[in-house]
Amino acid sequence: MEVPLLRRVLAEFLGTAMLVLFGAGSVVAAFAIGGGSVDYAGLGIIALAFALVVALAIYTLGTTSGAHINPAVTIALAAVGRFRWAEVAPYVAAQLAGGVAGALLIVAYVGDRATDFGGVGVTTLGGGVSVLEGMVAEALGTFLLMFTIMAVAVDGRAPAGWAGFLIGLAVAAEIMVIGPFTGGSVNPARSFGPYVVNDLFGGSSPWVDFWVYVVGPVVGAGVAAFSYELLARPVAAVPPIGPSAESGTPAAEMDTGTPGSPGSEVPTPRRGAAGARSRSKT
Template identity: 60%
Template sequence: MVGDLPRRLVAEAIGTLLLVLFGAGSVVAALIMGKGELTYAALGFISLSFGLVVALVVYAFGTTSGAHINPAVTVALAAGGRFPWREVPFYIGAQLVGAFSGGLLIVGGFGRRAATEFGTGQTTLGPQVGYGQGILMEALGTFLLLITIMALAVDRRAPAGWAGFMIGLAVACEIFVIGPLTGGAINPARTFGPYLTTTLFGGDAPWKEYGVYVAGPIAGAVLAVLVYDLVARPAREVPEEAEQGTAGEIAGARASSDARAGDVPAARHPQDEHLGDRVGHVARRRRRHGHRR
């Protein structure tokens, strides 16, 4: 991971700010356009907005901070041994600051009623959705997100360039399904920012439900990392020297295996043949000089 800690924290804060501003902000916009009603069609546009901003943030800051922009992602990667525990509090702090800043910008753009009337795009449990059900659905949504992150951003065998796009699609996908039940937060920071902003401006934030948006995402994220390591990517199958985001080691292993099975010599690069000709030519000249002596 490139970048010193302060620069990485700034990247996390900016990334989470953008997530809340253009994700939760799309909820406020949909409620305003729908005169307080949120239809399933509007939820589709909200899903698209979340997916796009997540993808863009991953492409923008993935090589700087990893673009976690989610405390559940940070904790899960640390639990899987892929992120230092000593940096977890700093990352989460930056994410929460960014989320709150994003909430403030929503109010700055839409006015105070964004908080007092529309809750700054906050997530709440749907009608007749209990705490246990909410935790389960948030865990399942975050499980999908982390499986995608592990497969496309962490696994060194992943094809290059697809991580941001597919992670964004995973976020959009879970909102389509879980949105009507819990809002599909799958991110404690995404819920924290709008809650705090709404409270600050005199709105009603359901803080008693916040535990759902912490326990569910963290449980689902940690489980996903453990399952992926156990089922899809045992550490012993991936060479430590393999580069991130390349499929070369898979193709190379298959080519090597096929060559051994069929005793087919590996094709040489033209430069190798040219080098071999030069070496042979030098050897022949030396032999001729030796005979003359």
């Protein structure tokens, strides 16, 4: 049975809020402890925090909405026929709103000082990094994330129960590599929330660079999704769009039911650990 759109949208809102609260929140904590700066060891802790919250969002919300929690992931899945285009706008709106909510919760426990500790976790270009270089870095980081999602959450040949763990590791890896140059956002909603809230509480967000965190991730995710469909999936393994595109549940999570049982011709989501495999993001 298809999960109602409202329930899925609320799950995307909550998942993205969790991502920003505990992911961008770790940036605020690192700045607070580091006296206004973060070294590479601190970046590793931030990467671990993002990896853990992404994995938890997938395992808890994946069977409800697919746990995209990233507009770039939602758009890429729609582009390759794994998600309804008609539902892209509600998903993206919920993700952006969730990003703002998560950033507001950071201010709720840190106070106005959150704007002094990394601007509520805003992503910024590193010194000497151009807009074009930043877009390339974000595109490459998102490519790794989306290619992993396609392999472990969408592909029906993937082993059950590993999606959250492996997607979380992909997020940690990209932050460790491109974090010093762009912050390793790979997620427009993750950047949008802190940008908005930082401005609301007296900070100054670098909106002129915001498009780096939109164009880069969307392009990177799209290239990854099309590349996986073209190169890694045999035609026989590609299921029809219908059920997974309608429910927000990855095709890899669909069982065909028991032959002869009512409705067995319509796949239904698996439950338990296998059902936690999902199309998440940062």
